[in-house]
Amino acid sequence: LAKTTQPISMDSYEGQEVNITCSHNNIATNDYITWYQQFPSQGPRFIIQGYKTKVTNEVASLFIPADRKSSTLSLPRVSLSDTAVYYCLVGVGNRDDKIIFGKGTRLHILP
Amino acid sequence: KAGVTQTPRYLIKTRGQQVTLSCSPISGHRSVSWYQQTPGQGLQFLFEYFSETQRNKGNFPGRFSGRQFSNSRSEMNVSTLELGDSALYLCASRSDPGTGSSEQYFGPGTRLTVT
Numbered sequence: 697l698a699k700t701t702q703p704i705s706m707d708s709y710e711g712q713e714v715n716i717t718c719s720h721n722n723i724a725t726n727d728y729i730t731w732y733q734q735f736p737s738q739g740p741r742f743i744i745q746g747y748k749t750k751v752t753n754e755v756a757s758l759f760i761p762a763d764r765k766s767s768t769l770s771l772p773r774v775s776l777s778d779t780a781v782y783y784c785l786v787g788v789g790n791r792d793d794k795i796i797f798g799k800g801t802r803l804h805i806l807p
Numbered sequence: 808k809a810g811v812t813q814t815p816r817y818l819i820k821t822r823g824q825q826v827t828l829s830c831s832p833i834s835g836h837r838s839v840s841w842y843q844q845t846p847g848q849g850l851q852f853l854f855e856y857f858s859e860t861q862r863n864k865g866n867f868p869g870r871f872s873g874r875q876f877s878n879s880r881s882e883m884n885v886s887t888l889e890l891g892d893s894a895l896y897l898c899a900s901r902s903d904p905g906t907g908s909s910e911q912y913f914g915p916g917t918r919l920t921v922t
Contacts, residue, residue, distance in 0.1 A: 730909040739811075739897045739913025740850070783850075785909040794863040795840060795899075795909050797850040 700784045705802040714771045716801050718784030721765050729760060729767045732783040734800070740783060744769065771803075779805045809834065811900050811914035819920045825886040828917045832879050832900030838862075839881040840911065841873060842897040850897070856881055885919075893921045 701719040708714045720729070728747050732740035744751060746758040746767070757770040771778055783800040787793050812831045820826050832839050840863075841853040852865040856875035873883040879900075885892055895918050901911035 728908045728910070734850075737895065737916070737918070739899070739916050742910055742912060745908060745910050787909050794852050794855065794865070795911060796852050797842070799849055 700786055700798055702782075702784050702798070702801045704799060705804065707804045707806060708774055709806050710775055711773055714774050714778070714803065714805075716769045716771075716782055716784075716803065717766060718769070719766045720784070720786045723764050723786050727786050729758065729764075730785045731756070731758065731769045732785065732797075734781045734783065740797070774803075774805050776805050776807060779803060811898060811912050813896075813898050813914035813917050815917060816915065817918045817920075819922060820888050821922055822888055822890060824888050825884060826888060826919060827882055827884045828896055828898075828919075830881045830883075830898030830900075830914060832881070832898075833902075833912055836900035836902050836912075837879050838901045838903070838911075839875055839879065840899045840901075841881070841883050842899065843867070844895045844897060844916075845893075853883065888921045890921050893919060895919075 728745050730745040731743050733743050734740040744753055744756050744758045746760050748760050751758045759768045781800040781802050783797050811833055814829045830839055838857045840855040842850050843853055844850045853867055854861055854873050855863040859875045870886045875881045895916045897913050897916045899911040899913045
């Protein structure tokens with residue numbers, strides 16, 4: 697299971713675009729990159745997943761360079777309600793791998 | 808499609824007691840994972856069940872156990888409760904482990920308080 701590294705915390709302002717980058721140097725060929733969002737006292741919520749290039753949905757965009765050793769979650773025009781912890785996960789290559797969450801990035805949106 | 812449900816949502820127990828938490832996955836999902844979340848340790852993996860078999864286990868003592876039924880519903884049990892077991896217990900389901908994807912869906916959690 698590929699290890700991921702992401703910033704511990706980030707601050708931004710309402711209305712701005714926020715980019716959170718995750719490093720995953722040991723990503724395996726068949727691994728996907730998945731991002732979750734978690735609010736206090738709630739379970740994480742799946743927000744986006746990708747394998748290569750760019751993926752966009754109604755919530756976010758995910759940019760993955762050709763070497764797939766990193767990825768960037770982009771949140772357009774954030775609001776106060778986007779204040780949450782964002783987790784980047786990579787995997788799982790086979791059925792025996794566990795889905796392990798790291799510390800995530802604590803995003804704080806300021807008015 | 809209904810999401811992942813967990814019961815009960817809140818629970819208060821006394822040290823030394825045992826507790827059973829229940830999780831119903833999304834219809835069609837055969838994998839259920841359990842996590843413990845505390846402010847100090849973050850989100851920690853407990854175990855995963857797939858087709859009634861435990862596939863993976865985290866680094867928790869044997870007091871933590873689980874099982875999965877033929878309808879994919881899962882229960883986890885904690886015996887001889889300790890104060891440190893106070894946490895939010897989360898259940899997550901996914902359709903098919905081993906696809907290279909970490910996509911899974913979480914329930915609202917059970918908040919366990921041990922006094």
